[in-house]
Structure formats: structure tokens, C-alpha cells
Amino acid sequence: MIDSLPKTAQPFMDWGWSQIEPYTKELEGRPLSAGNLAGWLADWTQLASLVTETFARLYVATTVDTTDKAAEARYRAFLDEIYPRAIAAEQKLKEKLLASGLQPPAGFELPLQRMQIEAALFREENLPLLTEERKLSNEFDKITGAQTVEWEGQEVTLPQLRPVFQNPDREVRERAWRLSMARQLEDRDAINALWQKFMGVRGQLTANADLDNYRSYRWREMLRLDYGPDDCMTFHEAIEAVAVPAALRIYERRRARLGVAALRPWDLSVDPLGRPPLRPFTTVDELESKTAAMFRRVDPHLGDNFQIMRDEGLLDLENRKGKAPGGYCQTFELARKPFIFMNAVGLHDDVQTLLHEGGHAFHVFEIRAAALYPAVGVGPGVRRGGVDGDGTALRAVPAHQRGRLLLRSGRRTRPHRAPGGCHPVLAVHGGGRCLPALGVHQPRRRR
Numbered sequence: 001m002i003d004s005l006p007k008t009a010q011p012f013m014d015w016g017w018s019q020i021e022p023y024t025k026e027l028e029g030r031p032l033s034a035g036n037l038a039g040w041l042a043d044w045t046q047l048a049s050l051v052t053e054t055f056a057r058l059y060v061a062t063t064v065d066t067t068d069k070a071a072e073a074r075y076r077a078f079l080d081e082i083y084p085r086a087i088a089a090e091q092k093l094k095e096k097l098l099a100s101g102l103q104p105p106a107g108f109e110l111p112l113q114r115m116q117i118e119a120a121l122f123r124e125e126n127l128p129l130l131t132e133e134r135k136l137s138n139e140f141d142k143i144t145g146a147q148t149v150e151w152e153g154q155e156v157t158l159p160q161l162r163p164v165f166q167n168p169d170r171e172v173r174e175r176a177w178r179l180s181m182a183r184q185l186e187d188r189d190a191i192n193a194l195w196q197k198f199m200g201v202r203g204q205l206t207a208n209a210d211l212d213n214y215r216s217y218r219w220r221e222m223l224r225l226d227y228g229p230d231d232c233m234t235f236h237e238a239i240e241a242v243a244v245p246a247a248l249r250i251y252e253r254r255r256a257r258l259g260v261a262a263l264r265p266w267d268l269s270v271d272p273l274g275r276p277p278l279r280p281f282t283t284v285d286e287l288e289s290k291t292a293a294m295f296r297r298v299d300p301h302l303g304d305n306f307q308i309m310r311d312e313g314l315l316d317l318e319n320r321k322g323k324a325p326g327g328y329c330q331t332f333e334l335a336r337k338p339f340i341f342m343n344a345v346g347l348h349d350d351v352q353t354l355l356h357e358g359g360h361a362f363h364v365f366e367i368r369a370a371a372l373y374p375a376v377g378v379g380p381g382v383r384r385g386g387v388d389g390d391g392t393a394l395r396a397v398p399a400h401q402r403g404r405l406l407l408r409s410g411r412r413t414r415p416h417r418a419p420g421g422c423h424p425v426l427a428v429h430g431g432g433r434c435l436p437a438l439g440v441h442q443p444r445r446r447r
């Protein structure tokens with residue numbers, strides 16, 4: 001039966017649940033044995049990859065243009081009709097596998113452990129809330145994607161103001177910063193109202209899951225197995241003891257070099273030695289071609305993979321009005337191809353962002369060759385270790401293959417702005433997009 005599924009996501013994207021359900025029912029009803037388990041997992045994967053890629057493509061369409069009403073309507077229709085039913089069907093398959101007591105294939109230990117946590121966290125009554133939470137995230141993208149100001153007679157987005165923060169003229173920097181802040185404050189009430197809705201939804205998700213606080217819920221949802229909140233507190237204390245004094249020394253050196261009485265927010269991006277700001281590229285084509293050359297220098301294999309992304313339109317790098325904020329690398333699960341999204345405006349930081357997301361993307365290419373039973377959940381930014389989805393797939397790669405994956409993403413680590421964000425080395429996102437401009441994590445999951 002699974003063979004009758006489309007081989008690519010495009011024809012599947014318009015399927016209704018009535019067309020999908022027979023496949024989940026068949027998987028649910030299929031007797032499981034040690035002999036057919038691998039086949040069953042592979043069939044489950046085939047179906048789940050179609051649902052996940054559909055979600056990823058619909059989601060991406062809402063971020064590349066937040067004003068696209070048709071894209072928004074398709075995404076929300078998916079969130080209403082397919083998303084909750086697919087999660088419920090997934091739950092049944094997880095329960096079936098867990099109850100079978102069968103020994104899963106080698107390398108499936110960690111995914112199985114995670115599946116136990118997911119299955120325990122599942123609540124039927126949380127399904128509409130998960131849908132609502134995604135819709136609220138989309139609302140956030142629309143609000144922030146619409147933010148523009150008039151600067152020197154031109155309408156510019158807030159990211160497009162960022163190069164101005166490097167202007168040697170302090171008065172100009174201050175004016176741009178105040179303009180940017182004033183524009184963000186205009187949406188304060190709307191974002192606060194959104195946040196209150198998030199709080200309500202998350203409080204209910206937590207209560208329905210019989211947990212005492214959202215952090216506990218989120219910890220399980222993010223499948224954080226290796227560390228707990230207390231470890232984070234210890235880490236925070238270490239940051240306070242070590243990193244904060246270092247940052248204060250760096251700021252004081254910057255204040256002295258700039259010759260100002262007190263450092264202000266608009267003094268943080270300008271070169272303290274008065275050198276002209278780095279302008280690594282002026283066009284997106286230049287950003288792509290120079291980055292391609294860098295990857296190729298590191299390893300021709302990376303260069304080839306990046307070229308595939310250029311050739312197949314899997315890069316949307318430049319900032320423009322109406323684009324959602326931040327950057328992410330998304331996985332089109334069935335095609336096993338990555339898609340990189342960001343808001344480049346000509347800064348050194350943009351080069352770092354592309355190298356960073358490139359690291360994620362190379363993970364996706366590397367796992368393509370691996371035997372995978374992702375049994376992925378549903379939806380981009382699966383809050384199971386990777387907005388970008390690659391974290392999800394990474395966990396099902398047999399241990400002996402993981403070494404090569406980590407080696408390949410040998411980019412320079414840099415502080416990630418999102419709490420719960422990305423582990424710089426493993427490049428596994430904490431389910432959300434980093435919002436450099438706002439320094440807040442989009443609740444997704446990010447965020």
C-alpha cells in the first residue's frame with residue numbers, strides 16, 4: 001500500500017486527511033514481528049516524511065513572504081486539518097511499537113527512548129492547543145515582518161538599518177537606533193497580547209500533561225535528556241562569574257577607544273578603532289558565490305552540496321519587506337534536502353549566519369546516505385531537537401556514523417542568540433528560529 005504514496009511532496013501537499021488516513025490505519029493495523037519491523041518503520045518513515053515535508057514547505061512559504069494570504073491560508077488549513085490528526089496517528093504508532101516489546105534495529109536506542117518521552121507527553125486535548133501555538137507563531141512573523149521605517153527618504157526594514165549601526169558618526173547611529181526601537185515599540189501592545197495568548201496556551205498544554213510548570217513540559221517536548229534546569233542554572237552562574245566580567249572588560253575597552261562617557265546601545269556595532277565597517281558582499285549573488293568558494297576550499301564535497309542548494313532554489317538569503325525575521329535551516333524530509341532562510345543585509349554577521357545554517361544543511365546532506373527511521377513527528381521545527389528538523393534526523397543516525405557528521409560542521413562556534421537555541425557544535429536547534437534583531441527566541445519553538 002505504501003508504494004502508492006507519491007514519491008515527492010508536491011502532489012501530496014493538497015491531500016486531505018481522508019486521503020492520508022488509510023495509510024496510517026494500515027500501519028496501525030499491520031501485525032508487527034521481528035521479521036517485518038524494519039519494513040514497518042521504513043513505511044512509517046515514508047508516510048511521516050511526506051507529512052513533514054508538506055508542513056515544512058507550507059511553513060517556509062509563510063516566512064519568505066508573511067503578506068502572502070494564499071500561503072497563510074494553506075498553512076492554516078494544514079494546521080487545522082492535517083497537523084493534529086497526524087500527531088494523533090503518530091501517537092498510535094508509537095504506542096504500537098512501544099507495546100510490541102520488539103527489539104528495534106541497531107542504533108535505534110536513542111530514538112526509542114525519545115519516543116517513550118513523546119508518547120508519555122501526548123494528550124489528545126493538547127492537539128488543538130499545538131495548532132493554536134503554531135498559528136500564534138505565524139502571527140508573530142507577520143507583525144515583525146511588516147516592520148519598516150523611513151530612513152533618508154527611503155522605506156527600509158529594521159534589518160536594513162543594521163549597517164547604519166556601524167556608521168562612525170555617533171549621532172547617525174543614535175538616530176537609527178531610536179528609530180528602530182520606536183518602530184518595535186509601536187507593536188508592543190500587539191506582541192504583548194500575543195505573548196499573553198502564548199502563555200495561556202502553554203499553561204493549558206502543561207496542565208493537560210499533568211505537569212506543574214511549562215518548563216517541565218518544554219523540557220520533555222525538546223527531549224532534553226542530557227541536562228536539566230539545574231544544570232542550566234549552574235551554567236548561568238558560571239556565565240555570571242566568568243563571562244560577565246570578561247564582557248564588562250571588553251565593553252570598557254570599547255568605551256575608552258570610542259572616547260565616550262558611557263557606552264550606549266548604538267555604540268555596540270561600530271568599529272572601536274575607527275576602521276571602515278566590513279562589507280563582505282553587496283548582492284546576495286555575491287554572498288552565495290563567495291560562500292560557495294569558502295565551502296569548496298574547506299571540502300569540495302561541501303562545495304558540491306552548497307551548489308546543489310543554489311541550483312535547486314534551496315536558499316532564500318536576502319532581507320526584504322514582509323519577510324519573517326531571523327534565520328533557519330529547514331529540512332524537506334522526503335527529498336532529504338535542506339532549505340536555508342535568512343535576512344542578509346551585507347554584514348559580516350550575515351556571513352557567519354550563512355556558515356552556521358550551512359552547517360545544519362550539511363548535516364541534512366550527510367544523513368541522506370544513512371539508513372534512517374526518522375519516524376519523525378509532524379511539522380517543521382519539530383520540538384524534538386531541531387526546528388530545522390535535522391536535529392530530529394540526526395538522532396536516528398547509527399552512532400558509528402555520527403562522527404563524520406560533527407566533523408563536517410567544523411565552523412567557528414559563535415554565541416547563538418536564542419535561549420534553548422542551537423548547540424553550537426552539534427548545530428541542533430532547540431526548536432525555534434533565532435531572532436538576532438530582537439534578541440528574543442521565537443516561541444515555537446522557538447524561539
Ligand SMILES: [Zn+2]
Nearest residue numbers: 422427428429
Ligand atoms: Zn543553529
